[in-house]
Amino acid sequence: MQIQKRDIALSIVLTVITCGIYGLYWMYKLTNEIHALSGKPRTVDGGTAVLYTILTFTIYFYYWLYKIGEELVELRRMNGLSDDSVSNETYRLTTIIMTIVSIFFMTMGYTWQIVLTIFAEAAPMHSALSRDNDVFFAIFFMGIVLIIVFFWIVFIQSALSCGILWAVYERKDRNPTLVYLLMALLRTYGFTVSFLQLSLNDFLLQRGNVTPAFPTEFIHTQTDSPVSLQKPLT
Structure with missing residues:
Protein backbone atom coordinates (compact mmCIF):
# COMPACT_ATOMS: atom_id res chain seq x y z
CA MET A 1 0.00 0.00 0.00
CA GLN A 2 1.30 3.44 -0.94
CA ILE A 3 0.15 6.74 0.50
CA GLN A 4 0.51 9.91 -1.57
CA LYS A 5 -0.39 13.53 -1.05
CA ARG A 6 -3.92 14.31 -2.18
CA ASP A 7 -4.93 17.40 -4.14
CA ILE A 8 -7.24 19.20 -1.70
CA ALA A 9 -8.79 21.65 -4.18
CA LEU A 10 -9.62 18.85 -6.60
CA SER A 11 -11.09 16.74 -3.79
CA ILE A 12 -13.37 19.59 -2.71
CA VAL A 13 -14.52 20.19 -6.30
CA LEU A 14 -15.23 16.48 -6.82
CA TRP A 26 -12.36 10.67 0.63
CA MET A 27 -13.41 9.79 4.16
CA TYR A 28 -12.82 6.10 3.42
CA LYS A 29 -9.30 6.66 2.05
CA LEU A 30 -8.29 9.15 4.73
CA THR A 31 -9.36 6.82 7.52
CA ASN A 32 -7.44 3.83 6.21
CA GLU A 33 -4.33 5.90 5.44
CA ILE A 34 -4.16 7.42 8.93
CA HIS A 35 -4.77 4.01 10.50
CA ALA A 36 -1.98 2.47 8.42
CA LEU A 37 0.49 5.19 9.36
CA SER A 38 -0.30 5.40 13.06
CA GLY A 39 -0.75 1.70 13.72
CA LYS A 40 -3.15 2.69 16.53
CA PRO A 41 -6.64 3.01 15.05
CA ARG A 42 -9.11 5.02 17.11
CA THR A 43 -12.07 4.44 14.79
CA VAL A 44 -13.44 1.61 12.70
CA ASP A 45 -11.99 1.05 9.22
CA GLY A 46 -12.83 3.42 6.40
CA GLY A 47 -15.59 1.35 4.83
CA THR A 48 -17.38 0.84 8.12
CA ALA A 49 -17.00 4.52 9.02
CA VAL A 50 -18.70 5.50 5.74
CA LEU A 51 -21.47 2.96 6.36
CA TYR A 52 -22.10 4.24 9.88
CA THR A 53 -22.15 7.81 8.58
CA ILE A 54 -24.83 6.93 6.04
CA LEU A 55 -26.91 4.85 8.46
CA THR A 56 -26.87 7.57 11.14
CA PHE A 57 -27.58 10.40 8.69
CA THR A 58 -24.08 11.91 9.26
CA ILE A 59 -24.29 11.78 13.08
CA TYR A 60 -21.42 9.28 13.23
CA PHE A 61 -19.36 11.67 11.09
CA TYR A 62 -18.91 14.02 14.06
CA TYR A 63 -17.61 11.22 16.28
CA TRP A 64 -15.34 9.99 13.49
CA LEU A 65 -14.01 13.47 12.89
CA TYR A 66 -13.05 13.96 16.52
CA LYS A 67 -11.42 10.53 16.92
CA ILE A 68 -9.55 10.51 13.61
CA GLY A 69 -8.35 14.02 14.40
CA GLU A 70 -6.94 12.78 17.70
CA GLU A 71 -5.23 9.90 15.91
CA LEU A 72 -3.62 12.23 13.39
CA VAL A 73 -2.47 14.58 16.16
CA GLU A 74 -0.88 11.66 18.00
CA LEU A 75 0.81 10.51 14.78
CA THR A 90 -6.41 30.08 7.56
CA TYR A 91 -9.00 28.87 10.07
CA ARG A 92 -10.26 32.43 10.55
CA LEU A 93 -10.57 33.15 6.83
CA THR A 94 -12.30 29.83 6.14
CA THR A 95 -14.69 30.37 9.03
CA ILE A 96 -15.69 33.82 7.81
CA ILE A 97 -16.18 32.69 4.21
CA MET A 98 -18.15 29.58 5.12
CA THR A 99 -20.30 31.52 7.58
CA ILE A 100 -21.36 33.87 4.77
CA VAL A 101 -21.93 30.95 2.40
CA SER A 102 -23.94 29.03 5.00
CA ILE A 103 -26.13 32.05 5.80
CA PHE A 104 -26.81 32.61 2.10
CA PHE A 105 -27.75 29.03 1.23
CA MET A 106 -29.75 28.43 4.41
CA THR A 107 -31.67 31.68 3.89
CA MET A 108 -32.40 30.79 0.26
CA GLY A 109 -33.55 27.32 1.26
CA TYR A 110 -35.90 28.52 3.98
CA THR A 111 -37.17 31.35 1.76
CA TRP A 112 -38.12 28.91 -0.96
CA GLN A 113 -39.97 26.69 1.51
CA ILE A 114 -41.84 29.61 3.08
CA VAL A 115 -42.81 31.11 -0.30
CA LEU A 116 -44.19 27.80 -1.55
CA THR A 117 -46.10 27.20 1.68
CA ILE A 118 -47.68 30.65 1.89
CA PHE A 119 -48.67 30.83 -1.78
CA ALA A 120 -50.11 27.33 -1.61
CA GLU A 121 -52.36 28.50 1.20
CA ALA A 122 -53.10 31.93 -0.29
CA ALA A 123 -54.10 30.72 -3.76
CA PRO A 124 -57.27 28.85 -2.71
CA MET A 125 -58.18 31.74 -0.42
CA HIS A 126 -57.84 34.27 -3.24
CA SER A 127 -59.79 32.22 -5.77
CA ALA A 128 -62.58 31.55 -3.30
CA LEU A 129 -62.96 35.06 -1.84
CA SER A 130 -61.40 37.15 -4.64
CA ARG A 131 -60.11 39.68 -2.13
CA ASP A 132 -56.81 41.42 -2.77
CA ASN A 133 -56.29 42.15 0.90
CA ASP A 134 -55.96 38.43 1.57
CA VAL A 135 -53.07 38.21 -0.88
CA ILE A 148 -37.28 36.59 11.48
CA VAL A 149 -35.77 33.49 9.83
CA PHE A 150 -32.90 35.51 8.36
CA PHE A 151 -31.91 37.06 11.68
CA TRP A 152 -32.24 33.69 13.41
CA ILE A 153 -29.92 32.06 10.87
CA VAL A 154 -27.43 34.92 11.19
CA ILE A 164 -14.78 28.26 16.25
CA LEU A 165 -12.64 31.40 16.47
CA TRP A 166 -12.56 31.11 20.25
CA ALA A 167 -11.41 27.49 19.97
CA VAL A 168 -8.75 28.49 17.43
CA TYR A 169 -7.23 31.40 19.32
CA GLU A 170 -7.78 30.32 22.94
CA ARG A 171 -6.63 26.70 22.73
CA LYS A 172 -3.71 26.04 25.06
CA ASP A 173 -1.94 23.83 22.55
CA ARG A 174 -2.15 23.33 18.78
CA ASN A 175 -4.55 20.38 19.05
CA PRO A 176 -7.17 21.04 16.32
CA THR A 177 -9.73 18.32 17.15
CA LEU A 178 -12.23 20.67 18.79
CA VAL A 179 -11.83 23.11 15.90
CA TYR A 180 -12.61 20.30 13.44
CA LEU A 181 -15.76 19.41 15.35
CA LEU A 182 -17.01 22.99 15.56
CA MET A 183 -16.34 23.58 11.87
CA ALA A 184 -18.36 20.49 11.03
CA LEU A 185 -21.27 21.94 13.04
CA LEU A 186 -21.02 24.93 10.70
CA ARG A 187 -21.86 22.36 8.01
CA THR A 188 -18.52 22.75 6.26
CA TYR A 189 -17.94 19.01 5.90
CA GLY A 190 -15.69 19.17 2.83
CA PHE A 191 -13.60 21.99 4.21
CA THR A 192 -13.28 20.25 7.57
CA VAL A 193 -12.00 17.04 5.98
CA SER A 194 -9.64 19.14 3.87
CA PHE A 195 -7.94 20.35 7.05
CA LEU A 196 -7.32 16.73 8.03
CA GLN A 197 -5.91 16.10 4.56
CA LEU A 198 -3.75 19.22 4.74
CA SER A 199 -2.28 18.05 8.03
CA LEU A 200 -1.66 14.58 6.59
CA ASN A 201 -0.06 16.06 3.46
CA ASP A 202 2.24 18.10 5.67
CA PHE A 203 3.14 14.95 7.60
CA LEU A 204 4.07 13.16 4.37
CA LEU A 205 6.26 16.09 3.34
CA GLN A 206 7.97 16.53 6.71
CA ARG A 207 8.42 12.90 7.56
CA GLY A 208 11.76 12.57 5.82
CA ASN A 209 13.20 15.09 8.28
CA VAL A 210 11.96 13.44 11.48
CA THR A 211 12.68 10.26 13.37
CA PRO A 212 9.62 8.00 13.14
CA ALA A 213 8.48 6.45 16.39
CA PHE A 214 6.81 3.48 14.73
CA PRO A 215 8.25 0.35 13.03
CA THR A 216 10.96 0.82 10.42
CA GLU A 217 8.85 -0.58 7.60
CA PHE A 218 6.92 2.71 7.61
CA ILE A 219 10.00 4.90 6.99
CA HIS A 220 10.60 6.76 3.71
CA THR A 221 13.39 9.17 2.85
CA GLN A 222 12.13 11.19 -0.12
CA THR A 223 9.67 13.93 0.78
CA ASP A 224 7.98 13.99 -2.66
CA SER A 225 7.71 10.25 -3.11
CA PRO A 226 4.77 8.14 -1.93
CA VAL A 227 4.93 6.55 1.49
CA SER A 228 5.25 2.81 1.21
CA LEU A 229 3.78 0.54 3.87
CA GLN A 230 5.41 -2.62 2.56
CA LYS A 231 7.98 -4.34 4.71
CA PRO A 232 11.52 -4.33 3.27
CA LEU A 233 12.87 -7.52 1.79
CA THR A 234 15.20 -9.48 4.06
Whole structure:
Protein backbone atom coordinates (compact mmCIF):
# COMPACT_ATOMS: atom_id res chain seq x y z
CA MET A 1 0.00 0.00 0.00
CA GLN A 2 1.30 3.44 -0.94
CA ILE A 3 0.15 6.74 0.50
CA GLN A 4 0.51 9.91 -1.57
CA LYS A 5 -0.39 13.53 -1.05
CA ARG A 6 -3.92 14.31 -2.18
CA ASP A 7 -4.93 17.40 -4.14
CA ILE A 8 -7.24 19.20 -1.70
CA ALA A 9 -8.79 21.65 -4.18
CA LEU A 10 -9.62 18.85 -6.60
CA SER A 11 -11.09 16.74 -3.79
CA ILE A 12 -13.37 19.59 -2.71
CA VAL A 13 -14.52 20.19 -6.30
CA LEU A 14 -15.23 16.48 -6.82
CA THR A 15 -17.15 16.38 -3.54
CA VAL A 16 -19.34 19.28 -4.67
CA ILE A 17 -20.05 18.07 -8.22
CA THR A 18 -20.82 14.52 -7.03
CA CYS A 19 -23.17 15.83 -4.32
CA GLY A 20 -21.01 14.41 -1.55
CA ILE A 21 -20.35 10.95 -2.98
CA TYR A 22 -16.66 11.62 -3.50
CA GLY A 23 -16.57 13.02 0.03
CA LEU A 24 -17.51 9.58 1.35
CA TYR A 25 -14.72 8.01 -0.72
CA TRP A 26 -12.36 10.67 0.63
CA MET A 27 -13.41 9.79 4.16
CA TYR A 28 -12.82 6.10 3.42
CA LYS A 29 -9.30 6.66 2.05
CA LEU A 30 -8.29 9.15 4.73
CA THR A 31 -9.36 6.82 7.52
CA ASN A 32 -7.44 3.83 6.21
CA GLU A 33 -4.33 5.90 5.44
CA ILE A 34 -4.16 7.42 8.93
CA HIS A 35 -4.77 4.01 10.50
CA ALA A 36 -1.98 2.47 8.42
CA LEU A 37 0.49 5.19 9.36
CA SER A 38 -0.30 5.40 13.06
CA GLY A 39 -0.75 1.70 13.72
CA LYS A 40 -3.15 2.69 16.53
CA PRO A 41 -6.64 3.01 15.05
CA ARG A 42 -9.11 5.02 17.11
CA THR A 43 -12.07 4.44 14.79
CA VAL A 44 -13.44 1.61 12.70
CA ASP A 45 -11.99 1.05 9.22
CA GLY A 46 -12.83 3.42 6.40
CA GLY A 47 -15.59 1.35 4.83
CA THR A 48 -17.38 0.84 8.12
CA ALA A 49 -17.00 4.52 9.02
CA VAL A 50 -18.70 5.50 5.74
CA LEU A 51 -21.47 2.96 6.36
CA TYR A 52 -22.10 4.24 9.88
CA THR A 53 -22.15 7.81 8.58
CA ILE A 54 -24.83 6.93 6.04
CA LEU A 55 -26.91 4.85 8.46
CA THR A 56 -26.87 7.57 11.14
CA PHE A 57 -27.58 10.40 8.69
CA THR A 58 -24.08 11.91 9.26
CA ILE A 59 -24.29 11.78 13.08
CA TYR A 60 -21.42 9.28 13.23
CA PHE A 61 -19.36 11.67 11.09
CA TYR A 62 -18.91 14.02 14.06
CA TYR A 63 -17.61 11.22 16.28
CA TRP A 64 -15.34 9.99 13.49
CA LEU A 65 -14.01 13.47 12.89
CA TYR A 66 -13.05 13.96 16.52
CA LYS A 67 -11.42 10.53 16.92
CA ILE A 68 -9.55 10.51 13.61
CA GLY A 69 -8.35 14.02 14.40
CA GLU A 70 -6.94 12.78 17.70
CA GLU A 71 -5.23 9.90 15.91
CA LEU A 72 -3.62 12.23 13.39
CA VAL A 73 -2.47 14.58 16.16
CA GLU A 74 -0.88 11.66 18.00
CA LEU A 75 0.81 10.51 14.78
CA ARG A 76 2.33 13.95 14.27
CA ARG A 77 3.48 14.10 17.90
CA MET A 78 5.14 10.70 17.60
CA ASN A 79 7.21 12.09 14.75
CA GLY A 80 8.21 15.33 16.43
CA LEU A 81 5.79 17.54 14.49
CA SER A 82 3.39 20.15 15.84
CA ASP A 83 -0.18 19.04 16.48
CA ASP A 84 -1.55 21.11 13.60
CA SER A 85 -0.08 22.38 10.34
CA VAL A 86 -2.90 24.84 9.59
CA SER A 87 -2.39 28.46 10.63
CA ASN A 88 -4.91 30.35 12.76
CA GLU A 89 -5.33 32.87 9.94
CA THR A 90 -6.41 30.08 7.56
CA TYR A 91 -9.00 28.87 10.07
CA ARG A 92 -10.26 32.43 10.55
CA LEU A 93 -10.57 33.15 6.83
CA THR A 94 -12.30 29.83 6.14
CA THR A 95 -14.69 30.37 9.03
CA ILE A 96 -15.69 33.82 7.81
CA ILE A 97 -16.18 32.69 4.21
CA MET A 98 -18.15 29.58 5.12
CA THR A 99 -20.30 31.52 7.58
CA ILE A 100 -21.36 33.87 4.77
CA VAL A 101 -21.93 30.95 2.40
CA SER A 102 -23.94 29.03 5.00
CA ILE A 103 -26.13 32.05 5.80
CA PHE A 104 -26.81 32.61 2.10
CA PHE A 105 -27.75 29.03 1.23
CA MET A 106 -29.75 28.43 4.41
CA THR A 107 -31.67 31.68 3.89
CA MET A 108 -32.40 30.79 0.26
CA GLY A 109 -33.55 27.32 1.26
CA TYR A 110 -35.90 28.52 3.98
CA THR A 111 -37.17 31.35 1.76
CA TRP A 112 -38.12 28.91 -0.96
CA GLN A 113 -39.97 26.69 1.51
CA ILE A 114 -41.84 29.61 3.08
CA VAL A 115 -42.81 31.11 -0.30
CA LEU A 116 -44.19 27.80 -1.55
CA THR A 117 -46.10 27.20 1.68
CA ILE A 118 -47.68 30.65 1.89
CA PHE A 119 -48.67 30.83 -1.78
CA ALA A 120 -50.11 27.33 -1.61
CA GLU A 121 -52.36 28.50 1.20
CA ALA A 122 -53.10 31.93 -0.29
CA ALA A 123 -54.10 30.72 -3.76
CA PRO A 124 -57.27 28.85 -2.71
CA MET A 125 -58.18 31.74 -0.42
CA HIS A 126 -57.84 34.27 -3.24
CA SER A 127 -59.79 32.22 -5.77
CA ALA A 128 -62.58 31.55 -3.30
CA LEU A 129 -62.96 35.06 -1.84
CA SER A 130 -61.40 37.15 -4.64
CA ARG A 131 -60.11 39.68 -2.13
CA ASP A 132 -56.81 41.42 -2.77
CA ASN A 133 -56.29 42.15 0.90
CA ASP A 134 -55.96 38.43 1.57
CA VAL A 135 -53.07 38.21 -0.88
CA PHE A 136 -51.54 41.36 0.57
CA PHE A 137 -51.76 39.89 4.07
CA ALA A 138 -50.10 36.66 2.87
CA ILE A 139 -47.23 38.58 1.27
CA PHE A 140 -46.85 40.81 4.34
CA PHE A 141 -46.83 37.79 6.64
CA MET A 142 -44.28 36.06 4.40
CA GLY A 143 -42.00 39.10 4.61
CA ILE A 144 -42.17 39.17 8.41
CA VAL A 145 -41.40 35.46 8.64
CA LEU A 146 -38.47 35.78 6.24
CA ILE A 147 -36.96 38.61 8.27
CA ILE A 148 -37.28 36.59 11.48
CA VAL A 149 -35.77 33.49 9.83
CA PHE A 150 -32.90 35.51 8.36
CA PHE A 151 -31.91 37.06 11.68
CA TRP A 152 -32.24 33.69 13.41
CA ILE A 153 -29.92 32.06 10.87
CA VAL A 154 -27.43 34.92 11.19
CA PHE A 155 -27.52 34.60 14.97
CA ILE A 156 -26.97 30.82 14.99
CA GLN A 157 -24.24 30.86 12.34
CA SER A 158 -22.47 33.81 13.97
CA ALA A 159 -22.56 32.07 17.36
CA LEU A 160 -20.99 28.94 15.81
CA SER A 161 -18.37 31.07 14.08
CA CYS A 162 -17.48 32.83 17.32
CA GLY A 163 -17.17 29.42 18.98
CA ILE A 164 -14.78 28.26 16.25
CA LEU A 165 -12.64 31.40 16.47
CA TRP A 166 -12.56 31.11 20.25
CA ALA A 167 -11.41 27.49 19.97
CA VAL A 168 -8.75 28.49 17.43
CA TYR A 169 -7.23 31.40 19.32
CA GLU A 170 -7.78 30.32 22.94
CA ARG A 171 -6.63 26.70 22.73
CA LYS A 172 -3.71 26.04 25.06
CA ASP A 173 -1.94 23.83 22.55
CA ARG A 174 -2.15 23.33 18.78
CA ASN A 175 -4.55 20.38 19.05
CA PRO A 176 -7.17 21.04 16.32
CA THR A 177 -9.73 18.32 17.15
CA LEU A 178 -12.23 20.67 18.79
CA VAL A 179 -11.83 23.11 15.90
CA TYR A 180 -12.61 20.30 13.44
CA LEU A 181 -15.76 19.41 15.35
CA LEU A 182 -17.01 22.99 15.56
CA MET A 183 -16.34 23.58 11.87
CA ALA A 184 -18.36 20.49 11.03
CA LEU A 185 -21.27 21.94 13.04
CA LEU A 186 -21.02 24.93 10.70
CA ARG A 187 -21.86 22.36 8.01
CA THR A 188 -18.52 22.75 6.26
CA TYR A 189 -17.94 19.01 5.90
CA GLY A 190 -15.69 19.17 2.83
CA PHE A 191 -13.60 21.99 4.21
CA THR A 192 -13.28 20.25 7.57
CA VAL A 193 -12.00 17.04 5.98
CA SER A 194 -9.64 19.14 3.87
CA PHE A 195 -7.94 20.35 7.05
CA LEU A 196 -7.32 16.73 8.03
CA GLN A 197 -5.91 16.10 4.56
CA LEU A 198 -3.75 19.22 4.74
CA SER A 199 -2.28 18.05 8.03
CA LEU A 200 -1.66 14.58 6.59
CA ASN A 201 -0.06 16.06 3.46
CA ASP A 202 2.24 18.10 5.67
CA PHE A 203 3.14 14.95 7.60
CA LEU A 204 4.07 13.16 4.37
CA LEU A 205 6.26 16.09 3.34
CA GLN A 206 7.97 16.53 6.71
CA ARG A 207 8.42 12.90 7.56
CA GLY A 208 11.76 12.57 5.82
CA ASN A 209 13.20 15.09 8.28
CA VAL A 210 11.96 13.44 11.48
CA THR A 211 12.68 10.26 13.37
CA PRO A 212 9.62 8.00 13.14
CA ALA A 213 8.48 6.45 16.39
CA PHE A 214 6.81 3.48 14.73
CA PRO A 215 8.25 0.35 13.03
CA THR A 216 10.96 0.82 10.42
CA GLU A 217 8.85 -0.58 7.60
CA PHE A 218 6.92 2.71 7.61
CA ILE A 219 10.00 4.90 6.99
CA HIS A 220 10.60 6.76 3.71
CA THR A 221 13.39 9.17 2.85
CA GLN A 222 12.13 11.19 -0.12
CA THR A 223 9.67 13.93 0.78
CA ASP A 224 7.98 13.99 -2.66
CA SER A 225 7.71 10.25 -3.11
CA PRO A 226 4.77 8.14 -1.93
CA VAL A 227 4.93 6.55 1.49
CA SER A 228 5.25 2.81 1.21
CA LEU A 229 3.78 0.54 3.87
CA GLN A 230 5.41 -2.62 2.56
CA LYS A 231 7.98 -4.34 4.71
CA PRO A 232 11.52 -4.33 3.27
CA LEU A 233 12.87 -7.52 1.79
CA THR A 234 15.20 -9.48 4.06
